[in-house]
Amino acid sequence: SPAAQAAELPAERAEALLHVYDGGGTRAVGPALLVRKSLMDKVSVTGTLYVDMVSNASIDVVTTASPYRERRTAVDLGLDYAWRDALITFGVAQSSEPDYRARSISLDVAQDFFGGMNTLKLGFSRGADDVGKTGVAGTIDEATHWQYRLGLTQILTPRWLASVNVE
Numbered sequence: 668s669p670a671a672q673a674a675e676l677p678a679e680r681a682e683a684l685l686h687v688y689d690g691g692g693t694r695a696v697g698p699a700l701l702v703r704k705s706l707m708d709k710v711s712v713t714g715t716l717y718v719d720m721v722s723n724a725s726i727d728v729v730t731t732a733s734p735y736r737e738r739r740t741a742v743d744l745g746l747d748y749a750w751r752d753a754l755i756t757f758g759v760a761q762s763s764e765p766d767y768r769a770r771s772i773s774l775d776v777a778q779d780f781f782g783g784m785n786t787l788k789l790g791f792s793r794g795a796d797d798v799g800k801t802g803v804a805g806t807i808d809e810a811t812h813w814q815y816r817l818g819l820t821q822i823l824t825p826r827w828l829a830s831v832n833v834e
Contacts, residue, residue: 674749674779676711679703695721713745719764739764752779756790769796775816788818788832 684699697718705711719739741762748755758773775790794812799805818832 674752674754674777676705676709676747676749676754677703677713679705679711693721695719709749711747711749713743713747715741715743717741717743737764752783753777766799767796768799769794771795771812773814784822786818786820788816788820790816792816 680701680703682699682701686695686697686699688695697720698716699718700716701713702715703711703713717740719737721737721739739762741760743758743760745756745758748757754777756773756775756777758771758775760769760771760773762769771792771794773790773792775788777786777788779786792812792814794810794814796810796812798808798810800807814834816832816834818830820828820830823829
């Protein structure tokens with residue numbers, strides 16, 4: 668009889684990172700944190716925090732001699748559920764900075780078939796952003812985004828995969 672197949676949850680892990688970029692008159696520094704924890708054998712919870720502290724010296728800033736500083740904070744939460752040979756992932760995300768606030772939700776399903784040799788992935792995301800102006804209260808404009816994803820992966824050999832993805 669064939670071996671039983673089951674979807675696997677992502678591995679538990681915790682990571683911390685300090686990122687630094689300095690070039691072209693722009694300096695970005697900040698921490699990034701990721702924590703992923705399995706609950707029972709079927710559920711995994713993920714949380715990430717990413718902070719950008721940016722200072723910029725673009726030509727406009729240089730010519731008017733006014734420094735530019737900004738901070739962006741992004742928080743993502745995810746929930747993975749393994750059911751038979753499928754992995755269902757739900758996510759929410761929020762990012763905020765002085766003149767822009769972005770929020771999104773996503774749902775993805777990865778289904779293994781033919782004994783785990785093929786994986787079909789389907790997903791979508793919806794984002795809603797509020798665009799403003801630094802130093803001015805209220806929303807100037809709104810943006811709505813929809814993303815759809817479709818992918819198919821085939822194991823060819825123990826070392827080779829073929830994958831086709833559309834977004």
